Amino acid sequence: MSEDFSEAKESFDNDGFAVIRNFLSPDETEDVQANVARYIAEIVPRIPREHAFYEDKDDPETLKQLPRMEEYDDYFESLLHGSKFERLSEVLLDGPVLGRNLQYLRKPARVGLPTPPHQDGYYFNVTPCEGLTAWFSLGHADEENGCLRYIRGSHKKGLRPHARTQTLGFSQGITDFGQPDDLENEVAFTAGPGDLLVHHAVTVHRADDNPSETRDRPAIGFVYLSERAKEDREAVEAYRKKLAEDLASQGKI
Numbered sequence: 001m002s003e004d005f006s007e008a009k010e011s012f013d014n015d016g017f018a019v020i021r022n023f024l025s026p027d028e029t030e031d032v033q034a035n036v037a038r039y040i041a042e043i044v045p046r047i048p049r050e051h052a053f054y055e056d057k058d059d060p061e062t063l064k065q066l067p068r069m070e071e072y073d074d075y076f077e078s079l080l081h082g083s084k085f086e087r088l089s090e091v092l093l094d095g096p097v098l099g100r101n102l103q104y105l106r107k108p109a110r111v112g113l114p115t116p117p118h119q120d121g122y123y124f125n126v127t128p129c130e131g132l133t134a135w136f137s138l139g140h141a142d143e144e145n146g147c148l149r150y151i152r153g154s155h156k157k158g159l160r161p162h163a164r165t166q167t168l169g170f171s172q173g174i175t176d177f178g179q180p181d182d183l184e185n186e187v188a189f190t191a192g193p194g195d196l197l198v199h200h201a202v203t204v205h206r207a208d209d210n211p212s213e214t215r216d217r218p219a220i221g222f223v224y225l226s227e228r229a230k231e232d233r234e235a236v237e238a239y240r241k242k243l244a245e246d247l248a249s250q251g252k253i
């Protein structure tokens, strides 16, 4: 299968995001879906509570996020490292990359909350801020069930101020979002199973809630950092620890 990512590269550099339809074939996508189902059935019962988020922690039907799946399961480890997702990231980021987090991102029907406007680079704590998130759709996402929305060109305008949100899994949101520039440049992307949306770490993005009756919105997010990006590991770990303590004390995890 050809791996010419030049169109995606042009769009990523100009707009701060790229869309690749049918990034994986239907068979490959089914394999990922089956492994997510296996992970939920077999691994989730054994992992720490801060690595499985629910909109309502007493209701398993409201599962919303499974961070760091590569740490618990070989299948997801090999999907993050040495994969087509990694090869694409090397093209988009102009050189070697480090795979950092593979997470299931589900917006459950009826109860899935909005994803606050944010920049992933704010969470990453890296200098220079060179990284990306690849959002691989495992179902159908559209304006009714909370598809992703990017602000075109925002990756060229630097990191914006963020503050703590009450959204489990997206703890930081942009405080001054909603400027004319944001509203004029927002683009919503529908996606089907196998499609990939990929955005730069500085690209502003968000998603609405999912008020639909039955239409869950499942995806997997892959984070890659350029090898040039130096992480402040201590700051990242200290923040993660504090956040897990806060969420536990608020009864959210």
Ligand SMILES: O=C(O)CCC(=O)C(=O)O
Residues within 6 Å of the ligand: 105, 107, 115, 120, 133, 135, 205, 206, 207, 219, 221
């Ligand atoms: O899935 C979503 O709603 C948001 C995903 C996202 O913002 C991210 O992975 O950076």
